[in-house]
Amino acid sequence: MVEEGDLLREGDRLPTVKEVVAHLAINANTVLKAYRELECEGLVAARPGVGTFVTAMLTDTSPAAYGPLRLELQRRPAEARRAGLDDESIEALFMTTFRTTAQEDIA
Structure with a gap:
């Protein structure tokens, strides 16, 4: 699980929706929406059965x-x-x- 404050790099796997929900106690739909928005922005890519991975970084992280x-x-x-x-x-x-x-x- 990615810890608070950790920086993700290209190729890193995002925590699963289930992991985020368990860790932060927020609605799964909120997490799914955030992941979809990251994907639409081209920052992550979902690989069915494998996970969601960082594909791009902001200019200065x-x-x-x-x-x-x-x-x-x-x-x-x-x-x-x-x-x-x-x-x-x-x-x-x-x-x-x-x-x-x-x-x-x-x-």
Whole structure:
């Protein structure tokens, strides 16, 4: 099982959906959706019967490159939970905001 904070490299196998669900206690559909999105972005590839593997990396994967951003992103879900949102609502809010911002960037 990949441990929190571990960096994945090309060729590494992602944990199975079952492993992620057991480790993080989140909905299996959420994990499946995340894996599908990674596959659509070309970052992973599913190999039936074998697993899902990293096929591409972001341009700079060093922890220092995203440290401040990672800290900021970690604070936001805690704030949303304090406001009464559950995990699925937080994810929906993030994705809606992300897509809206991405569309504005294109326009």
